[in-house]
Amino acid sequence: MTDDNGKQDSVTCAICGHTQHYSDFEEIVGTGWIPSYWEEDDECEGPVCPTCVQNRLKVGDDGEYEPNQSFLAELAKLRQRKAEENVVAIMRRWHGMR
Numbered sequence: 001m002t003d004d005n006g007k008q009d010s011v012t013c014a015i016c017g018h019t020q021h022y023s024d025f026e027e028i029v030g031t032g033w034i035p036s037y038w039e040e041d042d043e044c045e046g047p048v049c050p051t052c053v054q055n056r057l058k059v060g061d062d063g064e065y066e067p068n069q070s071f072l073a074e075l076a077k078l079r080q081r082k083a084e085e086n087v088v089a090i091m092r093r094w095h096g097m098r
């Protein structure tokens, strides 16, 4: 339901950054995009594209989308790298001061 005729809008995947343009929201409903997924008790902001839904998520016991085994590993690696980068940044700042 939109009243701007032919106006291109877009949706961007929160996981891989894939962008899909659409002129009517109805176009992407039913193509596999989902609004969010759950990592344990945390709701992670989507939207998530159909490719990521297929490759990185799975439907959990409670019927909600959640990261699959390999995406969990990927997330853990990303977080570890981020934590390491933070440590390096803090160390640099320290050394810079001395």
Ligand SMILES: [Zn+2]
Residues within 6 Å of the ligand: 013, 014, 015, 016, 017, 018, 048, 049, 050, 051, 052, 053
């Ligand atoms: Zn994606």
